[in-house]
Amino acid sequence: MRKASYRFEKMHGLGNDFMLLDADCQPAGLTLPPDAERIRLWSDRRLGVGFDQLIYLFKKNKLQCYQFYNADGSAAEQCGNGQRAIALYFKNKQVAMPMTIHGVGGQVVLDHKADGRLAITLNQAFHYQQKNLRLPNTEINAYLVDVGNPHCVLISDDVSQEPLAENASRIGALFEAGVNLEVMQIIRDNQVRIRVYERGTGETPACGSGAAAAAIVLRHYFKGQDQVTVSMPGGDLTVLLNNACDKISLIGPAKFVYQGQIYE
Numbered sequence: 001m002r003k004a005s006y007r008f009e010k011m012h013g014l015g016n017d018f019m020l021l022d023a024d025c026q027p028a029g030l031t032l033p034p035d036a037e038r039i040r041l042w043s044d045r046r047l048g049v050g051f052d053q054l055i056y057l058f059k060k061n062k063l064q065c066y067q068f069y070n071a072d073g074s075a076a077e078q079c080g081n082g083q084r085a086i087a088l089y090f091k092n093k094q095v096a097m098p099m100t101i102h103g104v105g106g107q108v109v110l111d112h113k114a115d116g117r118l119a120i121t122l123n124q125a126f127h128y129q130q131k132n133l134r135l136p137n138t139e140i141n142a143y144l145v146d147v148g149n150p151h152c153v154l155i156s157d158d159v160s161q162e163p164l165a166e167n168a169s170r171i172g173a174l175f176e177a178g179v180n181l182e183v184m185q186i187i188r189d190n191q192v193r194i195r196v197y198e199r200g201t202g203e204t205p206a207c208g209s210g211a212a213a214a215a216i217v218l219r220h221y222f223k224g225q226d227q228v229t230v231s232m233p234g235g236d237l238t239v240l241l242n243n244a245c246d247k248i249s250l251i252g253p254a255k256f257v258y259q260g261q262i263y264e
C-alpha cells in the first residue's frame, strides 16, 4: 500500500519556480513543515519536482502565515515572486483581496490588478548602506540592502558579462548568513537590468526581493524614480517605492503550472 502523499501546486513568477504546500490541504500523518532533507530531494529537477523555493502556508492563531525554503533546504525570510504566487493561489481559491499574510519577512498585503497581474506590498522599514567589501587583492563598492532578507547589489556596465556564480561564492563567504547577489545595470532613472544569484538556490531567471533591493539602490544612490521597471532574464517587474523607504510594492505576473502529489 502507498504511503500518504503531500498535495502541492507547481507555480512560477517570471520563471522563478515554486512548489507550494498548504498545510490546510494535507492529509493527516505527514511531517509538516517538511524537513530539509525532503525539500532538497523535491527540489531536484531529476529526482523530485524541481523548484527554486518551497512555499509553505500554514495558520497560526487564525492568521494566514508563510514560510519560504530555498532549494538547499535552508529557510528564507522573504520571496517577492513567491508572494505573488501566493496571491494567485488565494485568488484562484476566490479568497477576498486584498488579504494579509504573515511571516518572518513581515506582513505582506496581497492583491491583484484588473489586467491579471499580482501585486504585493510590504509595509515595513527597509535598511540600506553603501559598503566597500574587502576581497583578496581587491576592494569592491557594494550596496547592502535588507528587505526582510539580505541583498548585496553591485553596479555593472553590462550584466550579461558578469561572472555571477564566481562572485557570489566569493562575496557570499563574507556574510555569516550568506547573501543574495545582484548585479545591476542602470538603463535610465526608472529602469534597471539585473541578474541575481540567490542564496541557497543559485542563479534564477528573476528575484522579487532582489528587484526591490535594486530599485532601492537606484532610488537612493542614483536619483532614481519612485516607480522602477526591473528587467530580468525572466521578464519585467514594476517596483513602487515611497520616500520614507518603509513601503514597497511589486507588481508582475505569477502562473499556476500544475497540481501534484508526492509520496513520503
Ligand SMILES: N[C@@H](CCC[C@H](N)C(=O)O)C(=O)O
Pocket (backbone or CB within 6 Å): 016, 053, 068, 070, 075, 076, 077, 078, 079, 080, 081, 082, 149, 150, 180, 198, 199, 200, 201, 204, 206, 207, 208, 209, 210
Ligand atoms: N526568489 C526570491 C528570493 C528567495 C529567497 C532567497 N534565496 C534568500 O535566501 O533570501 C524572491 O523572489 O524574492
